[in-house]
Amino acid sequence: MKFYIPQDTTALALGAESVARALQAAGVAPVRNGSRGMFWLEPLLEVETEQSRIAFGPVSSKDIPSILDALETEASSHDLYLGPVDQIAYLASQQRLTYVRAGLGDPVCLDNYQTLNGFKGLKNALTLTGQQIVDQVKDSGLRGRGGAAFPAGIKWQTVLNCNSEQKYIVCNADEGDSGTFADRLVMEADPYQLIEGMCIAGLAVGAAQGYIYLRSEYPVAHKLLNIAIERAVEANFLGDNIQGSGKTFHLEVRLGAGAYICGEETSLLESLEGKRGMVRAKPPLPAIEGLFGKPTVVNNVLTLAAISTILEQGAETYQNFGMGRSRGTLAIQLAGNIKRGGLIELAFGVTLREVIEDYGQGTYSGRPIRAIQVGGPLGAFLPESQWDTPMDYEAFAAIKAMIGHGGIVVFDDTADMAAQARFAMEFCVVESCGKCTPCRIGSVRGVEVIDRIVANEDRDNNLILLHDLCDTMELGSLCAMGGMTPFPVRSALTHFMNDFTGEGKGDN
Amino acid sequence: METSAQNTADISHLVAQYKAVPGGLLPLLHAIQTELGYVPDTTVPAIAAGLNLSRAEVHGVISFYHDFKTQPVGRNTVQICRAEACQSMGSRLLEAHAKETLGIDYHETTTDGSITLEAVYCLGNCACSPSVRINDDVFARVDQDRFDELVANVRGVGVKK
Numbered sequence: 001m002k003f004y005i006p007q008d009t010t011a012l013a014l015g016a017e018s019v020a021r022a023l024q025a026a027g028v029a030p031v032r033n034g035s036r037g038m039f040w041l042e043p044l045l046e047v048e049t050e051q052s053r054i055a056f057g058p059v060s061s062k063d064i065p066s067i068l069d070a071l072e073t074e075a076s077s078h079d080l081y082l083g084p085v086d087q088i089a090y091l092a093s094q095q096r097l098t099y100v101r102a103g104l105g106d107p108v109c110l111d112n113y114q115t116l117n118g119f120k121g122l123k124n125a126l127t128l129t130g131q132q133i134v135d136q137v138k139d140s141g142l143r144g145r146g147g148a149a150f151p152a153g154i155k156w157q158t159v160l161n162c163n164s165e166q167k168y169i170v171c172n173a174d175e176g177d178s179g180t181f182a183d184r185l186v187m188e189a190d191p192y193q194l195i196e197g198m199c200i201a202g203l204a205v206g207a208a209q210g211y212i213y214l215r216s217e218y219p220v221a222h223k224l225l226n227i228a229i230e231r232a233v234e235a236n237f238l239g240d241n242i243q244g245s246g247k248t249f250h251l252e253v254r255l256g257a258g259a260y261i262c263g264e265e266t267s268l269l270e271s272l273e274g275k276r277g278m279v280r281a282k283p284p285l286p287a288i289e290g291l292f293g294k295p296t297v298v299n300n301v302l303t304l305a306a307i308s309t310i311l312e313q314g315a316e317t318y319q320n321f322g323m324g325r326s327r328g329t330l331a332i333q334l335a336g337n338i339k340r341g342g343l344i345e346l347a348f349g350v351t352l353r354e355v356i357e358d359y360g361q362g363t364y365s366g367r368p369i370r371a372i373q374v375g376g377p378l379g380a381f382l383p384e385s386q387w388d389t390p391m392d393y394e395a396f397a398a399i400k401a402m403i404g405h406g407g408i409v410v411f412d413d414t415a416d417m418a419a420q421a422r423f424a425m426e427f428c429v430v431e432s433c434g435k436c437t438p439c440r441i442g443s444v445r446g447v448e449v450i451d452r453i454v455a456n457e458d459r460d461n462n463l464i465l466l467h468d469l470c471d472t473m474e475l476g477s478l479c480a481m482g483g484m485t486p487f488p489v490r491s492a493l494t495h496f497m498n499d500f501t502g503e504g505k506g507d508n
Numbered sequence: 509m510e511t512s513a514q515n516t517a518d519i520s521h522l523v524a525q526y527k528a529v530p531g532g533l534l535p536l537l538h539a540i541q542t543e544l545g546y547v548p549d550t551t552v553p554a555i556a557a558g559l560n561l562s563r564a565e566v567h568g569v570i571s572f573y574h575d576f577k578t579q580p581v582g583r584n585t586v587q588i589c590r591a592e593a594c595q596s597m598g599s600r601l602l603e604a605h606a607k608e609t610l611g612i613d614y615h616e617t618t619t620d621g622s623i624t625l626e627a628v629y630c631l632g633n634c635a636c637s638p639s640v641r642i643n644d645d646v647f648a649r650v651d652q653d654r655f656d657e658l659v660a661n662v663r664g665v666g667v668k669k
Contacts, residue, residue: 010635010648013647013648014648042636175630175632177630178592178634179593180632181633216575219644254534256534256573256575258573258628259574260629272531273531274533275533275565275569292531333635336596336634341634342635364597409634415596427629430629
């Protein structure tokens with residue numbers, strides 16, 4: 001029998017380390033795998049028997065003796081027995097491409113990765129020209145998963161077309177949106193997939209150097225990425241003359257320093273250059289003048305991870321998932337006040353209601369859901385009337401909301417939406433880079449005006465002022481930080497006005 | 509407590525390590541902070557000279573990022589997540605509880621020097637909120653009792669993890 005207990009951040013945060021110690025004390029050496037993303041079941045103990053791979057969860061160290069006893073007799077008699085892992089409905093019903101390997105084994109075991117089809121995409125890419133790789137990415141319909149949803153192939157084509165001795169691949173791993181952990185899960189459960197995707201990107205556009213800009217809030221991902229890169233170099237999947245091809249790609253992890261704005265691509269580039277993370281005006285596009293002024297592909301972790309799948313299975317396979325112009329799968333992250341939170345990978349098109357009801361099973365508190373924020377702190381708060389919206393970039397844009405990075409934060413009926421609107425402005429005060437006035441000063445004024453509205457000081461005129469301020473921020477800010485902070489504020493005003501006036505919870 | 513003004517730590521080995529690294533200022537500042545616990549003002553001239561920057565530029569970078577501290581901090585850093593997912597699970601109450609029981613506000617250190625309290629915006633643990641990070645360990649579903657237990661634990665009062 002082989003035992004698995006994750007070394008993932010959430011699993012560790014729920015006590016996986018003490019479970020591992022209890023196993024060791026009982027004479028069992030568990031494999032420290034990544035998480036399956038079913039965080040509501042963490043710490044999830046998996047046991048590979050001769051028949052199947054079964055699970056117990058959520059386990060604590062004190063459950064270990066009884067689980068070991070049950071395994072000697074009848075495993076299914078244990079209270080925490082969940083059956084074969086791959087038959088747990090939450091997991092079995094997903095359409096996993098990016099997360100197909102997540103949780104299966106030791107995330108930094110190179111043999112394990114290759115056994116599970118790892119580096120096949122890279123090997124395919126090594127037989128193609130840069131243009132052929134870019135064409136595959138275009139054909140796949142892949143759009144940037146960081147939030148802006150820009151077609152990845154078009155961005156790559158721009159970089160490929162640039163004549164430059166030096167080009168860069170930059171991975172945006174500054175996953176700062178609340179309610180998101182999809183990048184973290186890739187990096188902690190399957191880091192080689194990201195490394196492979198970046199290496200393919202380098203081959204495609206002719207870049208020999210890559211950087212992963214990782215947020216400092218992710219110490220576990222930092223450790224695992226560094227180990228994975230070191231091993232990939234040793235095995236010649238990175239470095240000079242990759243697999244004897246004559247091609248070169250070097251990769252390095254750089255740590256951020258706690259600034260949310262550095263998830264904005266131009267701010268990220270400034271930070272990588274060792275400067276304050278001040279947003280740059282565009283144009284020039286980073287694809288033409290990016291890191292150190294050179295042509296640069298900046299893509300999110302999930303975009304680059306998807307590249308491995310596309311080059312392994314072909315553009316058409318990937319393209320067959322999804323709806324409309326949103327092709328492939330979406331990494332939905334179900335979070336906040338939710339009973340069954342976790343990572344749900346599905347083709348685009350599933351409705352928000354299906355996700356929160358079928359997967360989430362309602363709130364953690366057991367109270368009714370009041371509002372759902374999709375797409376991070378810059379995303380709108382959606383009332384129940386909008387929960388049947390399919391998860392598709394265009395469908396969300398049509399209701400003045402956004403999919404963003406796919407994070408869903410659920411609030412129960414105790415939430416004060418005026419306080420949440422105020423927080424949106426307050427967050428912008430703390431995290432604005434300060435370069436443009438609507439964002440830097442508008443957010444400060446926004447907090448003040450919301451306070452006056454709630455205190456009923458000249459409310460009608462202050463509401464007009466707040467809308468006017470939101471217009472200014474939306475239209476006059478350099479980047480999405482100032483430009484989209486009004487989204488949660490306005491949605492709160494539109495759908496939850498009673499919270500600003502203290503007139504009970506009758507939502508619009 | 510040692511103040512920044514008195515710190516005469518030699519960082520020349522770190523400057524030498526990073527001065528030729530493209531965009532090496534952030535990695536250098538992280539390295540200094542890892543070694544000294546903070547980035548003393550007294551190190552700024554050496555950083556600036558080593559990386560061929562003005563002292564103003566170095567100061568500008570240090571002050572831009574929440575992570576970099578210019579004063580000594582407590583033996584443990586406790587970060588409470590203030591982002592939306594944690595708010596939906598009661599982190600506002602947890603914040604108030606933490607400030608009250610520790611007797612400090614954010615960015616302050618307890619009088620015994622054991623704990624510096626910081627806000628953080630997302631630890632990527634949003635499916636099991638509220639989240640707290642203590643040094644490099646993240647903790648999930650932290651209610652007020654759990655918070656007290658964790659704090660007592662790092663203060664060495666002998667409560668089990």
